[in-house]
Amino acid sequence: MIFDIILIACIVAAACSMPGVFLVLRRLSLQSDAISHSVLFGIVISFFLVKNFHSPLLMIGAAATGVLTVMLSEVLLKTKLVKEDASIGLVFPALFSIGVILISKYAGDIHLDTDAVLTGEIALAPFDRFVVRGVDLGPRSAWSMGLIAGVNFLFLLGFFKELKLSTFDAGLAASLGFRPHLLHYGLMIMVSITAVGAFDSVGSILVVALMIVPAATAYLLTDSLAVMIALSIGVGVVSAATGVIVAFSLDTSISGTMAVVCGLFFAVALFFSPRYGMVSKMIVARDRKWVFACYTLGVHLLHHEGTPEEEQESHVRHLQDDLKWAPKYAKKVVASGIRNGLLLKTGNHLRLTPLGKETVRSLMNRG
Secondary structure, three states, X not given: OHHHHHHHHHHXXXXXXXHHHHHHHOOOHHHHHHHHHHHHHHHHHHHHHHOOXXXXXXXXXXXXXXXXXXXXXXXXXXXXXXXXHHHHHHHHXXXXXXXXXXXXXXXXXXXXXXXXXXXXXXXXXXXXXXXXXXXXXXXXXXXXXXXXHHHHXXXXXXXXXXXXXXXXXXXXXXXXXXXXXXXXXXXXXXXXXXHHHHHHHHHHHHHHHHHHHHHHHHHOOOOOHXXXXXXXXXXXXXXHHHHHHHHHHHOOOHHHHHHHHHHHHHHHHHHXXXXXXXXXXXXXXXXXXXXXXXXXXXXHHHHHOOOOOHHXXXXXXXXXXXXXXXXXXXXXXXXXXXXXXXXXEEOOXXXXXXXXXXXXXXXXXXX
C-alpha cells in the first residue's frame, strides 16, 4: 500500500511541478491559488449535470471555471479600479463560496464534500482501483494523474519556445506574431485540469503547494528554464516520496508532511543557493565591503605616491586619523589587501604592489 501511495504522490507532484515553473516566472501564484479553489464551482455544476463523479465532464467544467476565474480577474483589473491581487480576491472567493454552499446543501451525503476537495486523503487513493476486464492495473489516481502529467509534458514540449518568449518578453512575442494571451489561457487550462485531477488524491491545499514550492525552489537554483523545469519536477517528486515515508514513520498527516518537506527544500535553497541564497548574498556583501575598503585605501596610497607626504600618508596610524577607521577595522582591511596581493607592509608603512597599482588604475578608469 505504501508503494501505491508513493507512486500516486510522485505522479501528482510531477504533474503539478511542470506548469508551476511558469506560474512562478509569471508571478501567477495567486492565480493558481484562485484556480485551485474556484474550480470547485465547475466540479459541482458538472456533477449535478452528469451525476457521475468520474465523468470527464467534471474536468472540462473545472477547466472552464479556471479560465473563467482568470478572465473575470483580468476584466476587473482592466477597469483600473482595483489591483491584481484585489481582483483575484474578489472573483475566486465568490465562485468558491458558491461551490461550498452547493456542496453543503445538496451534496453532503456523497463523496463530493468540502473536506475531500480541500484537504484530500491520499491514503485512501490506492483503494480506488483501475480494473479492466477483471485485471487490476493499479490505483485509478496514478493512471489519471499520469495521463495529465503526460499532457502537461507534451504541452510544455510543444510550446516551449513560445512559452519562454511570452514569459520573459510578451511584447516581443506579440510583435513576432505569437499570441501571449492564448498561451496564457492555455497554461491556465492546464493548471485547472491538473488541479481537478489531483483533488481526489491530495486536495486543493497540497495542489497549490506542489505547484508553487518546487518551482520556487528551482527558481533559486538556476537561470536556465529547461534546467528549472527539470529541477522543479525533481524537487516535487523527492519531496512527495520523502513526505510519504516520513508521514508513515511518524504516523502523521501524509499531505501535511509532503507540504512540510517541500517547504524544507525551499528553505534550504533560500538560505544556501549558490547564487541567490541569503547566505551567499551575505558572503558577497561582506566581500564587497572589504573590496571597497581596499579600493579606497589603494586610491589613497596611489594619490600620495611619490609626494612629500607619502611617508606620513602611508603610515598605518594615518588610516585611523585621516580615514577615521577603527584600529580593528583598519587591521582587517590591510590584512585583506596583503592576502590578495594588493599591498605590501614594511614596518608601519604601506605601499601598493604592481598588481595593486594596476587594479586601482583599472577601477579608476572604469569609474
